[in-house]
Amino acid sequence: MDINVRKRSQVQVIQLRGALRMGPAVDGLRQTMDEALSNGDTRMVMNLAEVPMVDSSGIGLLVRYLAVIKQKGGNLKLAQPSKFAVQTLKLVGVLNLFEIFDNDDAAVESFAKIA
Amino acid sequence: MPAEFSGVPESELSERFDLSVPADAEAIAGVVDALAETLEHLEVPEQKRFEIALAVQEALANAVVHGCGNDPSKQIRCRLQSNPEGRILISVTDPGPGFNPERLPDPKQDGNVYADHGRGVYLIRQLMDEVQIARPGNEIRMWKY
Numbered sequence: 091m092d093i094n095v096r097k098r099s100q101v102q103v104i105q106l107r108g109a110l111r112m113g114p115a116v117d118g119l120r121q122t123m124d125e126a127l128s129n130g131d132t133r134m135v136m137n138l139a140e141v142p143m144v145d146s147s148g149i150g151l152l153v154r155y156l157a158v159i160k161q162k163g164g165n166l167k168l169a170q171p172s173k174f175a176v177q178t179l180k181l182v183g184v185l186n187l188f189e190i191f192d193n194d195d196a197a198v199e200s201f202a203k204i205a
Numbered sequence: 206m207p208a209e210f211s212g213v214p215e216s217e218l219s220e221r222f223d224l225s226v227p228a229d230a231e232a233i234a235g236v237v238d239a240l241a242e243t244l245e246h247l248e249v250p251e252q253k254r255f256e257i258a259l260a261v262q263e264a265l266a267n268a269v270v271h272g273c274g275n276d277p278s279k280q281i282r283c284r285l286q287s288n289p290e291g292r293i294l295i296s297v298t299d300p301g302p303g304f305n306p307e308r309l310p311d312p313k314q315d316g317n318v319y320a321d322h323g324r325g326v327y328l329i330r331q332l333m334d335e336v337q338i339a340r341p342g343n344e345i346r347m348w349k350y
Contacts (some may be wrong), residue, residue, distance in 0.1 A: 109234070111234065111266075112233075114230070143255070145262045145266065146325045146328055149324055150324065153320070156319075157319045174259075178259065181328060182312055182327065182328060182331075183312065183318060187318065187319075
């Protein structure tokens, strides 16, 4: 899985490409999230447009970091989740835990509205 | 266990895929991708391919973590069979002691929603049409119609 991180308006935008599943993909994203948190970043957008599969390890990682980040006063928002990512998150009852946006811009701007 | 628990006689099933790999996360990604290719060759529609691939990913992940204790010296086996009507049977087997599927928590219950594990078998049951976990629990058989 490719993980691309950039910062826009004090928001970490994490672009993923490939299946988010047990193994190197989940391990790599966990490392990325831990690094962001250790730098004090708690405003994050994860773009899932090019993620065709999210397995239960990936779901576990997303909800765990959502909880951690919210406890720190931030948020983890999803942008452009693929059809299958949405279906999977819905199946296990966690889709409504996340704020979801049509694109990165809208997700990043939503942080400014509550700042 | 007989294969005809969904009403399909074993004699009608053709072997399409049979792979044994080390119990390793990277190896199972390769199995899932290869199985998805086989499904594409069988002209299984995209939605169904996605559902089967994710169910198999979960079954293999359970086999690696719970059946083999993440020990790559152990092997897990994945088979795909189908009948002329397009019914698909997938089985995943590991050498572990098995588990009791009745004792799994409901991941949608309050208190479990933010858990970082415990959704694999639930997902498999949602994605596949019929699921059977053979005693003592180290073989899972999953049907897609």
